Amino acid sequence: MAELAIGRDFLPTYARLQRRVQRAVDAAIGKFAEHTHAGLHLEKLTGARDPNIRTIRIDQFYRGVVLALGEDRYALLDVLPHDDAIAFAVSRRFTVNQALGVLEMRDQAGIEEFTRAEAPPASVGLFTHVSVADFTRLGVDEDLLPLLRVIATDKQLESLAGHLPESQLDVLLGLASGLSVEEVWAELADRTVSGVDTDDLLTAARRTPERIAFVSGPVELAAILAHPFDVWRTFLHPTQRDVAYRDTYSGPALVTGSAGTGKTVTGLHRAVFLAERLPDGEKVLLTTFTRALADALARQLYRLTSDPAVRARIDVISVDKLAYEIVTRGNGRVTVADGEIVDQLWESAAKAGPTYLNRAGQVTTYSPAFLRHEWEQVVLAQQLTTREAYREATRRGRGAGLRAAHRDQVWTVIEMVTGALAKRRLRTHTQLADDAAAIARRVPAPYRHVIVDEGQDLHPAQWRLLRALVAPGPNDMFLLADPYQRIYDSHVSLAQLGIEVRGRTRRLSVNYRTTHEILDLSVKVLGGDATVGLDGQDDTLRGYRSVTRGGIPELAAHVSRDGECEALIERVGTWLDQGVEPHAVGVAVRTGQLVKAVGRILNDAHIPVADDKRGTDGVRVATMHRMKGLEFQCLAVVGLDAGVLPAPHALTSAAEDPHAHRQDLQRERCLLFVALTRARDVLYLSHSGTPSPLLPVVR
Numbered sequence: 001m002a003e004l005a006i007g008r009d010f011l012p013t014y015a016r017l018q019r020r021v022q023r024a025v026d027a028a029i030g031k032f033a034e035h036t037h038a039g040l041h042l043e044k045l046t047g048a049r050d051p052n053i054r055t056i057r058i059d060q061f062y063r064g065v066v067l068a069l070g071e072d073r074y075a076l077l078d079v080l081p082h083d084d085a086i087a088f089a090v091s092r093r094f095t096v097n098q099a100l101g102v103l104e105m106r107d108q109a110g111i112e113e114f115t116r117a118e119a120p121p122a123s124v125g126l127f128t129h130v131s132v133a134d135f136t137r138l139g140v141d142e143d144l145l146p147l148l149r150v151i152a153t154d155k156q157l158e159s160l161a162g163h164l165p166e167s168q169l170d171v172l173l174g175l176a177s178g179l180s181v182e183e184v185w186a187e188l189a190d191r192t193v194s195g196v197d198t199d200d201l202l203t204a205a206r207r208t209p210e211r212i213a214f215v216s217g218p219v220e221l222a223a224i225l226a227h228p229f230d231v232w233r234t235f236l237h238p239t240q241r242d243v244a245y246r247d248t249y250s251g252p253a254l255v256t257g258s259a260g261t262g263k264t265v266t267g268l269h270r271a272v273f274l275a276e277r278l279p280d281g282e283k284v285l286l287t288t289f290t291r292a293l294a295d296a297l298a299r300q301l302y303r304l305t306s307d308p309a310v311r312a313r314i315d316v317i318s319v320d321k322l323a324y325e326i327v328t329r330g331n332g333r334v335t336v337a338d339g340e341i342v343d344q345l346w347e348s349a350a351k352a353g354p355t356y357l358n359r360a361g362q363v364t365t366y367s368p369a370f371l372r373h374e375w376e377q378v379v380l381a382q383q384l385t386t387r388e389a390y391r392e393a394t395r396r397g398r399g400a401g402l403r404a405a406h407r408d409q410v411w412t413v414i415e416m417v418t419g420a421l422a423k424r425r426l427r428t429h430t431q432l433a434d435d436a437a438a439i440a441r442r443v444p445a446p447y448r449h450v451i452v453d454e455g456q457d458l459h460p461a462q463w464r465l466l467r468a469l470v471a472p473g474p475n476d477m478f479l480l481a482d483p484y485q486r487i488y489d490s491h492v493s494l495a496q497l498g499i500e501v502r503g504r505t506r507r508l509s510v511n512y513r514t515t516h517e518i519l520d521l522s523v524k525v526l527g528g529d530a531t532v533g534l535d536g537q538d539d540t541l542r543g544y545r546s547v548t549r550g551g552i553p554e555l556a557a558h559v560s561r562d563g564e565c566e567a568l569i570e571r572v573g574t575w576l577d578q579g580v581e582p583h584a585v586g587v588a589v590r591t592g593q594l595v596k597a598v599g600r601i602l603n604d605a606h607i608p609v610a611d612d613k614r615g616t617d618g619v620r621v622a623t624m625h626r627m628k629g630l631e632f633q634c635l636a637v638v639g640l641d642a643g644v645l646p647a648p649h650a651l652t653s654a655a656e657d658p659h660a661h662r663q664d665l666q667r668e669r670c671l672l673f674v675a676l677t678r679a680r681d682v683l684y685l686s687h688s689g690t691p692s693p694l695l696p697v698v699r
């Protein structure tokens with residue numbers, strides 16, 4: 001019986017084919033299912049670099065490129081116009097990675113051409129420090145070594161990248177990004193295979209689920225082809241797969257990885273994997289930071305599984321909504337304090353509150369930002385209910401010490417605000433999380449598994465709630481977080497909240513969203529300091545890399561906001577003229593005011609702008625905070641002026657607290673990093689007047 005597998009690259013190709021050609025592809029695939037191998041006319045090609053490559057007729061113009069894996073098994077790699085299919089088929093060669101045992105494809109013709117064109121070996125190459133034995137251990141083929149010795153710059157490696165086998169390229173990118181041989185080895189170690197038979201393509205293909213999917217039959221194939229753009233549903237990076245499909249974690253597990261490394265994707269696969277094994281009536285909670293992100297998660301989950309029983313076992317809800325629902329069910333009606341009201345309460349309490357002598361020797365009131373942070377990050381975080389307890393409390397992550405007399409003053413102001421909230425019968429989301437946690441602790445835990453996305457921004461009260469919703473034990477909590485995308489102020493130690501992840505943390509480092517060029521710029525914004533993760537350990541960006549290449553991001557300097565806006569209209573207009581769908585275009589800005597202004601200007605220029613209240617689709621204009629978790633094919637980040645970013649209102653002054661000032665600045669950097677890494681293919685930045693000091697130089 002002829003069995004068909006599909007290659008990862010075939011999916012996006014299929015998505016772009018005309019319906020008529022898609023039907024012809026379906027028919028060709030159908031022949032495999034009907035076992036009519038003889039009628040398939042798999043053609044060998046003269047001059048092919050690989051003896052196992054065949055092509056198959058799809059229609060008059062299109063041919064499929066197929067790899068014979070042995071034992072009557074075939075993989076459909078791509079479907080292309082006739083001449084392109086032949087060119088692709090003769091140039092490619094398939095080999096088995098000697099360390100990992102996976103099937104790899106290389107553009108042999110491209111490699112040959114590169115070898116002919118390049119200069120003699122560089123005296124100090126990018127890989128001079130790597131021995132032949134180390135290359136072999138890392139799975140890099142010996143026949144590539146002479147070529148690699150010639151590589152002296154990232155640029156050269158970049159131009160060779162598209163021709164190399166993927167997992168070998170991954171190793172080379174890791175080494176080029178500064179990882180040591182041992183660090184790259186550590187990333188591979190779990191996946192190495194002993195006794196690899198480099199002639200056995202079929203076994204290798206079965207070991208390569210990130211590239212080749214064996215389909216069980218027409219039903220599974222139809223399900224895959226129904227969403228051909230969602231490559232992540234079928235093909236996971238080996239580390240993603242390993243993390244998502246591990247049978248048992250003995251307790252809470254933490255998955256870190258910076259922007260675009262597939263944390264959400266991994267969490268979704270884990271949710272389905274766990275839900276499939278649960279009996280009816282038992283449930284998985286899949287939760288995240290905001291309602292918009294929860295909605296996005298639910299949409300992706302529905303694309304991953306169509307099984308109604310599995311869907312019914314997964315609750316997708318934001319942490320705030322969950323807390324609200326638990327409290328309403330437990331205590332009856334509650335009214336959530338609107339963000340603006342809370343801001344006003346802190347403003348007026350700060351103004352009317354006590355004064356103190358700051359470091360610059362000035363008599364001043366406490367700033368609303370400082371007071372509010374003190375309440376949220378110290379008082380609510382540690383559930384302090386008395387002045388005495390606050391006087392004694394440690395102020396982890398809060399910078400300069402606060403003397404007892406000052407603490408008394410701060411407590412007085414905090415009581416003014418909490419009193420005002422209570423008088424109006426209002427609760428903030430953070431207060432509600434603790435109320436909900438108290439209720440949850442009194443009843444049996446409702447969930448068997450809890451999965452948390454965007455965990456870096458959750459408040460200790462929210463973690464207490466989530467901890468209370470699932471009984472401690474194997475596979476209880478699966479947490480996804482990136483400390484570099486922390487844009488609120490929570491500095492959490494999970495261990496202190498009864499969530500011990502030690503020995504169960506994994507890191508994803510391959511960025512699937514953003515091009516190498518965009519990522520390069522985004523990482524520069526962060527300033528290079530390590531940051532502390534939820535597990536209390538230093539997290540670094542070593543080895544963080546992208547798999548796609550693209551154009552250099554553009555930074556446009558303008559004299560006036562009007563000029564900047566005109567250029568934005570032109571830029572967005574060009575993207576739309578090029579056929580980019582309006583919803584695939586994003587415009588990120590620092591302030592709500594700018595959102596309104598830019599939205600109005602685009603509207604006036606007849607560019608459709610998304611409006612969630614009215615339910616209209618279009619270009620999304622939003623604050624950088626609101627961009628968290630989203631992504632866009634083309635992204636503009638505008639209004640990056642000195643007076644706008646960092647936002648003056650978000651900074652504690654250095655005179656009030658230098659440590660808090662530094663922390664606030666870093667948070668603004670992270671915010672810009674979040675914004676920039678929302679771009680998939682194209683990133684455009686602009687400012688008017690003096691540029692923001694947080695912007696790196698764009699060459």
Ligand SMILES: Nc1ncnc2c1ncn2[C@@H]1O[C@H](COP(=O)(O)OP(=O)(O)OP(=O)(O)O)[C@@H](O)[C@H]1O
Pocket residue numbers: 231232235236237240257258259260261262263264265266482485511512513628629630631677
């Ligand atoms: N294995 C994969 N194959 C193809 N695409 C993938 C894969 N993993 C992730 N992606 C894509 O990469 C993009 C980023 O994935 P995802 O949103 O899961 O990353 P993330 O780490 O949660 O990002 P962020 O922290 O920036 O929100 C998405 O478009 C996703 O579909």
